[in-house]
Amino acid sequence: xxxxxxxxxxxLRRRLRTMFTIIGIMLSAWVLVTLLGFxxxxxxxxxxxxxxxxxxxxxxxxxCPYEAATLMLKGGTGLRYMPENMVKDVAGxxxxxxxxxxxxxxxxxPNKGESGGTTVFLGVDPNTYPSMKPYLKFNNEKGAWFSxxxxxxxxxxxxxxxxxxxxxxxxMLPGSEDEYTVTGVLSRTGTQDDGMIFLPLKTAxxxxxxxxxxxxxxxxxxxxxxxxxxxxxxxxLPDVQVVxxxxxxxxxxxxxxxxxxxxxxxxxxxxxxxxxxVLNTVLMSVFERYQEIGIxxxxxxxxxxxxxxxxxxxxxxxxxGGVLGILFSFLxxxxxxxxxxxxxxxxPQGALIAIDTKTVIFSFISITAIGIIGGVYPSLRAANxxxxxxxxxx
Amino acid sequence: MELIQANNITKIxxxxxxxxxxxxxxxxxVNKGDIVCVIGQSxxxxxxxxxxxxxxxxxxxxxxxxxxxxxxxxxLSLSESELTHVRRRFFGYVFQKFFLIPTLTVKENILLPAxxxxxxxxxxxxxxxxxxxxxxxxxxEHLPSQLSGGEMQRVAIARALINNPSVLIADEPTGNLDSxxxxxxxxxxxxxxxxxxxxxxxVTHNTDLAKIGNRTLELTDxxxxx
Numbered sequence: 001x002x003x004x005x006x007x008x009x010x011x012l013r014r015r016l017r018t019m020f021t022i023i024g025i026m027l028s029a030w031v032l033v034t035l036l037g038f039x040x041x042x043x044x045x046x047x048x049x050x051x052x053x054x055x056x057x058x059x060x061x062x063x064c065p066y067e068a069a070t071l072m073l074k075g076g077t078g079l080r081y082m083p084e085n086m087v088k089d090v091a092g093x094x095x096x097x098x099x100x101x102x103x104x105x106x107x108x109x110p111n112k113g114e115s116g117g118t119t120v121f122l123g124v125d126p127n128t129y130p131s132m133k134p135y136l137k138f139n140n141e142k143g144a145w146f147s148x149x150x151x152x153x154x155x156x157x158x159x160x161x162x163x164x165x166x167x168x169x170x171x172m173l174p175g176s177e178d179e180y181t182v183t184g185v186l187s188r189t190g191t192q193d194d195g196m197i198f199l200p201l202k203t204a205x206x207x208x209x210x211x212x213x214x215x216x217x218x219x220x221x222x223x224x225x226x227x228x229x230x231x232x233x234x235x236x237l238p239d240v241q242v243v244x245x246x247x248x249x250x251x252x253x254x255x256x257x258x259x260x261x262x263x264x265x266x267x268x269x270x271x272x273x274x275x276x277x278v279l280n281t282v283l284m285s286v287f288e289r290y291q292e293i294g295i296x297x298x299x300x301x302x303x304x305x306x307x308x309x310x311x312x313x314x315x316x317x318x319x320x321g322g323v324l325g326i327l328f329s330f331l332x333x334x335x336x337x338x339x340x341x342x343x344x345x346x347x348p349q350g351a352l353i354a355i356d357t358k359t360v361i362f363s364f365i366s367i368t369a370i371g372i373i374g375g376v377y378p379s380l381r382a383a384n385x386x387x388x389x390x391x392x393x394x
Numbered sequence: 395m396e397l398i399q400a401n402n403i404t405k406i407x408x409x410x411x412x413x414x415x416x417x418x419x420x421x422x423x424v425n426k427g428d429i430v431c432v433i434g435q436s437x438x439x440x441x442x443x444x445x446x447x448x449x450x451x452x453x454x455x456x457x458x459x460x461x462x463x464x465x466x467x468x469x470l471s472l473s474e475s476e477l478t479h480v481r482r483r484f485f486g487y488v489f490q491k492f493f494l495i496p497t498l499t500v501k502e503n504i505l506l507p508a509x510x511x512x513x514x515x516x517x518x519x520x521x522x523x524x525x526x527x528x529x530x531x532x533x534x535e536h537l538p539s540q541l542s543g544g545e546m547q548r549v550a551i552a553r554a555l556i557n558n559p560s561v562l563i564a565d566e567p568t569g570n571l572d573s574x575x576x577x578x579x580x581x582x583x584x585x586x587x588x589x590x591x592x593x594x595x596x597v598t599h600n601t602d603l604a605k606i607g608n609r610t611l612e613l614t615d616x617x618x619x620x
Binding site: 002010012295296299300301302387 | 445448450451474475478481482487489491493495496497498502505506507509511554557
């Protein structure tokens with residue numbers, strides 16, 4: 001037997017109290033790991049979403065820049081249009097390596113999901129759009145992009161699941177009697193493309209009665225081009241909005257930074273709750289064992305032995321709670337993510353909670369350290385109990 | 395052979411502005427192998443006396459020599475850690491309440507002082523003979539809640555003896571026991587003294603138990619009479 005075993009057995013004395021304290025620490029650790037994981041995951045997903053847009057600069061009809069950013073990321077509604085011929089001039093500029101004109105159309109479908117939902121169609125040029133997004137792959141060998149002007153569609157992964165269509169199936173567009181052939185179903189990308197129904201640009205313009213109009217023009221610049229100077233040149237165009245990927249990223253990241261402060265504040269509060277929970281429990285346990293600790297000292301325990309014994313009890317409580325909290329954050333990250341998506345419907349695609357080794361180690365060390373700090377005062381109180389006082393109180 | 399020598403031990407407590415003389419110039423000696431009974435009315439200073447003798451407390455004045463070494467003298471008091479080192483070397487304590495750790499087995503409770511004194515391995519060898527002597531060997535793996543009052547006090551005595559102390563200080567060891575169990579503890583203390591030569595300082599109200607002493611110290615309002 002050693003002092004560690006004595007401390008461990010002391011914790012078994014009031015099992016219920018020990019259990020509740022561990023649960024308290026576990027919850028704090030769970031909150032901490034999940035929040036830190038969310039911080040990281042949200043930023044990663046957002047970065048990934050922006051990178052996966054495939055465009056460096058997007059031209060849209062003039063309007064709110066945030067609306068334009070939302071349109072780029074989520075395929076938003078309230079769409080504005082710009083003339084196709086004006087865009088053609090831009091697309092021909094030598095600075096541009098590739099330009100993909102797009103027409104987005106969103107239709108509310110009352111039969112979609114439990115309370116209806118929006119189906120987003122994207123008319124794209126099959127010669128330019130796929131090369132801008134090389135990560136778009138078909139989920140089986142039969143899949144292929146449509147030909148220009150054909151009555152064909154390519155479905156994003158989730159759109160295909162929702163429409164329950166496979167390659168070769170026919171489907172109709174809302175408000176149209178024409179049948180369209182599914183030429184391909186894309187693999188899951190974790191981006192807004194998963195929910196999209198793609199069709200040839202000309203077909204889309206005709207089907208949605210938007211001939212000669214575009215929603216946006218996605219551009220990738222040549223490598224040696226000064227992007228800022230080129231954007232400045234685009235600003236001179238009337239009635240268009242220039243949105244660069246760097247701009248979008250900076251705007252969203254500054255919003256995320258503000259959210260980060262809030263998240264870290266909550267994590268700090270979780271820390272404090274854990275610390276005071278431990279302090280309260282251990283101090284109560286020391287007071288309850290006042291006489292017993294005095295007797296241990298009369299039997300030869302030095303103040304440092306008692307300090308060590310109580311601090312080991314605290315460390316055990318915190319490390320068990322910390323490990324359980326970390327396990328829970330892994331086990332229930334799916335549920336936490338669902339909850340976050342429920343409260344943040346416009347959260348980016350991809351894993352919102354990214355718990356890596358660094359987060360786990362940081363959280364474990366922090367929660368244990370903060371618990372131990374909470375245990376220092378009760379340990380000192382215990383170490384300073386005089387055996388004589390405890391015998392007198394007998 | 396003289397084991398403890400106390401000279402003019404005085405202990406004064408302060409309660410508000412009032413000074414209480416718990417002990418007044420107590421001088422006496424304890425020889426190796428003695429059973430010294432300390433008797434007196436409640437509040438007479440019995441426990442204060444054994445606390446000072448057992449290095450649980452510093453006297454206000456006077457000197458105390460244990461085994462030839464002066465541990466207290468007027469103007470010199472020991473820190474808590476220094477007192478602990480003296481206690482570790484010389485004393486084992488038994489109290490009216492047993493103070494056994496409820497989550498530790500009998501064996502673990504007995505060996506607890508050895509854990510703190512880092513003598514666990516060495517003192518584990520003492521365990522079986524002590525448990526045999528105190529007739530608690532069969533209860534080795536039991537928890538305190540599974541023992542009778544008498545057995546619990548035997549475990550407390552075993553715990554006091556595990557580090558081979560020179561002196562066993564027992565403060566009202568039968569205070570929580572019925573007459574049958576008290577008789578057993580009395581016989582046990584006599585046996586420890588006669589068979590194993592352990593010096594015993596016994597504080598008691600029990601006149602029957604006090605008869606086992608070869609010396610009696612009677613205290614009245616802090617004044618010692620031998």
